[in-house]
Amino acid sequence: MVATANNGGRQATAALTPYAIELKGISKAFGPVQANKDINIAVPRGTIHGIIGENGAGKSTLMSILYGFYRADAGEVYINGKLTPIPDSQSAIRAGIGMVFQHFKLVQNFTVLENVILGAEDGPMLNTSLAKARKVLGDLSREYEMDVDPDALIEDLSVGHQQRVEILKALYRQADILILDEPTGVLTPDEADHLFRILNGLKDQGKTIILITHKLREIMEATDNVSVMRRGTMVATVKTAESSPESLAELMVGRKVLLEVEKVKATPGAVVLAVENLRVKDDDGIERLKGVSFEIRAGEILGIAGVAGNGQSELLEALGGIARATGRITLKGVDLPLVGLAANGQTRRAAGIAHVPEDRQHLGLIMDFSAWENVAFGYHNDPKYQKNAVFMDNDALRADTERKMATYDVRPPIATLAAKNFSGGNQQKIVVAREMEQNPDLLLIGQPTRGVDIGAIEFIHKQIVALRDAGKAILLVSVELDEIMSLSDRIAVMFDGQIMGTADPETTNERELGLLMAGVSGKA
Amino acid sequence: MDYETLMQIFGSTVRLGTPLLLACLAGLFSERAGIFDIGLEGKMLAAAMAAGSVAAMSGSAWIGLLAGIGASLIFSGLHGLASITFRGNQLISGVALNFLSSGITVLVAQALFGQGGRTPPLDGAARFNPITLPFAESLQDVPLIGPLYYQVISGHSILVYAAVAFVPLTWWVLYRTRFGLRLRAVGENPAAVDTAGVSVVGLRYAALAITGVLCGIAGAYMATALQAGFGREMTAGRGYIALAALIFAKWRPWQALGATMLFGFFQALALRPDVVESIARFKVPVSMLDALPYILTVLVLAGFVGKAIPPRAGGEPYVKER
Amino acid sequence: MNKLPQWADVVLVPLISLLLAALVAAIVLLAIGQSPTAALGIMVKGAFGSANGWGYTLYYTTSFIFTGLSVIVAFHAGLFNIGGEGQAQLGGLGVALVCLALPWPHWTVALLAASLGAAVFGAAWAAIPAYLQAKRGSHIVITTIMFNYIASALIVYMLVDVLRPAGQMDPASARFPAGAKLPALSDMPFISEFFARMNPDGTPKLTKAGLQMYSNVPANVTLFIALAACLVVWLLLWRTRLGYQIRAFGKSEAASKYAGINPVKITMIAMLISGGLAGMMAINNVMGSAERLLQNSAEGAGFIGIAVALMGRNHPLGVLLAALLFGFLYQGGAALGLNTTIPIEMRVVVQGLVILFTGALDQMVRMLLVWVFGFGRKAVA
Amino acid sequence: EPAIIFDLGGKFDKSFNEAAFNGAEKWAKETGGTYKELEMQSEAQREQALRSLAEDGANPIIMTGFAFGDVLNTVAPDFPDTKFGIIDMVVEQPNVKSVVFTEDQGSYLVGMMAGLASKTNTVGFIGGMDIPLIRRFGCGYAQGVKAVKPDATVILNMTGTTPAAWNDPVKGAELAKAQKSQGADVIYAAAGGTGVGVLQTAADEGILSIGVDSNQNYMHPGKVLTSMLKRVDNAVYEAFKEGEELKPGINVMDLKAGGVDYAMDDNNAALVTPEMKAAVDAAAEKIKSGELVVHDYMSDNSCPAGSF
């Protein structure tokens, strides 16, 4: 056994029930959004339990309720068969629950040690707590093969190591139940494998683990049972062994899924975009894009695959004129400015580049602006929206918006409604409509279907293919391998700010791409 | 400038730097906890009024001090209510409290004493009188040490010595105690504190309470030690200078001591244009000396004198549910 | 968060906030042993009960319109400009330098030149904080506060060492030449009738030469410039590309970068406009009323602009109404100071309360309303 | 109904404005009349205050302080039926009475007193706002000191260059400390509310101070050597008594006319020896008779006895 850091008044577990956790009738609304609706779930002790569901299905919300981060509007939590109200995280910790959030909850300029003891100190003075935690942490990391320097600052650690700190934090608090929310989204396949080894070790010690993930492969490989959520409800809980990826996907979406995109073979024309040795540094001076070169031809979709955070965003931002870069970008033979005042979104749009950003709420839309104001966003200098030298032509803009909303089936089709009042999918349609209707030479499109429902996915995919067939060049960035494989005419895989390799979607498979994504050169 | 004069100016530096130091430490606690507080000025002023009035009525500076702390705590509580509980804009809340304080202090003082918003002059036990440290008089004529000891170190009120003692105390609390760890964490990433099972709201109110106490002492010092009674607007922007010093000190206690004493030195210099002129050898407009702390702060803010990175969660209310 | 209908948000929230502020103010008055109703009566009478009162109320209103507009232009760009006070003082310096430069032939010419001077000086004083914010990320709230202090030091220096005429003791500039005198409302055709002075028996008060006497009120032509400024600011923000970019930038800096809106440029322009508007207030008080530059000429109007902007819900029409409200408060407060034992600082208290309730506790007011109305009880399923 | 406007610093500054206030109160007590009063808060309010009172029908309107001069010059013609009185400044309008004092003479007397009381042969002067009017105080004082101790050092300091200098006790206190460390053992404060800080510090530090305008001896009994009385109270009292018949023109209140004096009472009786008093009284007689002429700084903007 590991030396205990915290001997708080935990109840001796009465093993009357085989369930470590039972949630009964949990409901939670955020304003008008009903994130969880009457959810029931039971998790047997000593198992790994998977939870899947589309974006926004309410998975994180449910787990945050279990961890006392949010308060449920209704419902009960039973821990080891005992009714346990969890009004705050303190109670959850006391009940033996630990959680690793999708977005880590670490203090960036604290050391690992300080982060671990935060909230679990032994007394009013720090020195004793720190000394003890240092020892316990050493034991824990040895036991679970989780090397971290206790004196390192969090901001200096890689994402994978930060995640370890989060797990250690939970273990230091003697968690018996560990919740992990999309832990592998930021990990390379190697790191992910290591994580699953740790989780299995914990399971063998009798701990209960809840794992949220979008990756059906992980569910199939690691979990004992799996629950599926859809639009705030729990639609099913099944034994993993008795299910298949296909059946799970169907449960998730609510109908048979056909992720195949119908398209004819590409007929690439002249080079539209040529990128040479493109480099981007972030605000802290760290190089995020480390010399990327590629070309896209007219009538071609180049798909960029990769684990999030490997330079894809910087690539889009450099091409879209948001980030400063070095190297060379040529559009239809003309060099684009990379630094200085001329390198901005306006000049890029004027040159014929349209950009659907990865994060529509953060970048693509002004959430407080109405739909029609958003349709001018980025194109506010366009002569067709001007009444005269001084004033904008708001009437023309509104009419144009209504036209676009009709074409793209944006619901509700009210041009004066604020962007924040549309659902995520419809917000995305507004952005896509705005950018595609500009009839650009090059379309940059990032995570086009993130958080979008199946119907809209099909529609957006069709539009992308149609634009390609109209002879335009398209750069598609997506973390969804399926999307990349079905849409792209060529695939480039990014790792650590570089293009690790390229692949032909006709011949490649997930395994090959996965290796590239992990930084292992495919043809070694 | 001769040594004697320099020591004399250092002496006034200490006296004038003390309210800045107290207010700066006050701001340090609240900003380290993620609450911007441009209401330091208002809290000090309210405390000065309460301390001056109660000292005048009770004849005891100590009771006045308590009243000052109480008044400042009320303002802290209001700031907390607006910016923690109701997640309002911290800057606007601070501005509002400054105005409220500026008006209400005069109203109350006028209602109590009918002397145009002033308290009657205080003396005797109603003031914190200067303390002459042992041997200060007799050592006065020892070269170098004597004047230093007599002018700079000795001869201040007890609150001055308390303020200086608060510096190591603040450091110790911040870096050596559980409370300090949590306080710093809540100013950097309140979600981390929350998910670690510690109340963000509780911590932030606690920090504001400390801010209230320190501003209370600062205000009481103004009315019952530095001056003999309360007068309208008597804090005269010291809360803002303290804020500037806090930025200058990059939110650290020892640096806060340095920054406030530097600004106190400028204020002391501004009192002695004759000395400045004799050094500069031309007529230096007093108003330029008055503006010096502000200009310096702008330079710091501009990053010309080292970059000041505020606590990361500062200024933002902690909102879990959008 | 439960949402209120838009009309409630726009109309009810500020009104309730105002009522709460008034309520607390009444409690304060009671606490110091005064009658709130009597005080209100005197304020209303002082501000609206006489032509002279109106003259002052409108005079203050004019100043507050400028500073209120100044705050909202910056607000829409996401910038909290607390520096209106300093910018207004510098505007005053600009006005003084222009007015004293030439023996102006006619007030219209002088007004044009002085407006330019006021706007340029106000804008210049906003430029440095704006630049530091845009380029170096220095928090504009702190820098503008610092610039307020630096401004007052600078004005003192100018008045004591540069502009003070020889032989004059108080730190003030010389009087402006007669050609720079703006017509007061009481000097203007038609309007002046309103400001005719009456004897106690109701007959018109005549000079020895038998001419009608008029109250000499400080409200002046600048009022009309202020009204025009409301319209211009509204057009600017909601009808022009620049306004579009300012608002977009204010809502989301990241998105603005995506759209190719230059953050440095917009920050600078918005702050320059903001500072220019604050500076233009000086036409009203320095050129229109005092006719010389005094120390602390802005008298806190720069700060009141914050309250006016918050109260006016960041809209020029709202600013106009809120400025009138504060004009009333200021003139009424002066009447309190003159006619009662309630100190004139009462108006500062009310000002603080209005900012507190409309700016910082608005969420409380909203929650109160949601609770009262029972809005959004049933979530959208 | 008469009215009085107090300048920045306020009617309870223990000094200049308070003297005016006392005069008004004395009138009210004697006649049972009422009067309006206003305290200035800011430079820019002066005109409104004046106009409001005039519009309200107050008559006469008395204001304390030179800073009203410019405003009064423009307001007075608008209200030809109203009488105005201004203290410390000359405003030439048909309906304005200007009252000025010979502060140089009064300061000369307390200067002599300071010189006689000083043991260190060093005395100080702390003025309020640095203007010729206040230099007149300082210059008269320095002449008085030099008259009894020709080799004495007189340290002359001013608090500031703006009206804020009238109400800055902290600065007053620090200046007093500085002067003490330069050896001064008597300090004369001619600085309105700022003087409160000077007197306080002098008392704390165990040296003597001299008050101004009002009799300030009572503020620290046994520690204030004397006060230079400037009978603003009398001026206001007289003006109120004249009422609407206030006589326009310039009224110079000098030593002879009782406009200035030095204060003797129980509080300072122990500090002033009979010899000191005799010397000062003798000088006063000479000044009254014109035998002794005190140099007025404002006559040529220079001071033979010290430099500012």
Ligand SMILES: Nc1ncnc2c1ncn2[C@@H]1O[C@H](COP(=O)(O)OP(=O)(O)OP(=O)(O)O)[C@@H](O)[C@H]1O
């Ligand atoms: N703090 C919050 N405030 C308001 N609404 C929220 C909040 N958190 C989540 N929501 C909303 O609740 C719904 C469920 O969100 P949740 O984060 O639980 O989804 P999820 O299943 O974890 O999705 P993802 O796979 O994208 O992580 C969404 O509509 C989301 O917009």
Ligand SMILES: Nc1ncnc2c1ncn2[C@@H]1O[C@H](COP(=O)(O)OP(=O)(O)OP(=O)(O)O)[C@@H](O)[C@H]1O
């Ligand atoms: N803040 C809000 N204010 C008002 N209405 C809102 C708000 N947020 C969402 N809605 C409305 O609630 C409905 C549900 O929104 P939500 O984002 O949960 O949709 P969704 O089910 O995720 O749809 P999609 O699949 O298109 O993303 C939408 O029709 C939207 O108009």
Ligand SMILES: [Mg+2]
């Ligand atoms: Mg989630």
Ligand SMILES: [Mg+2]
């Ligand atoms: Mg959605």
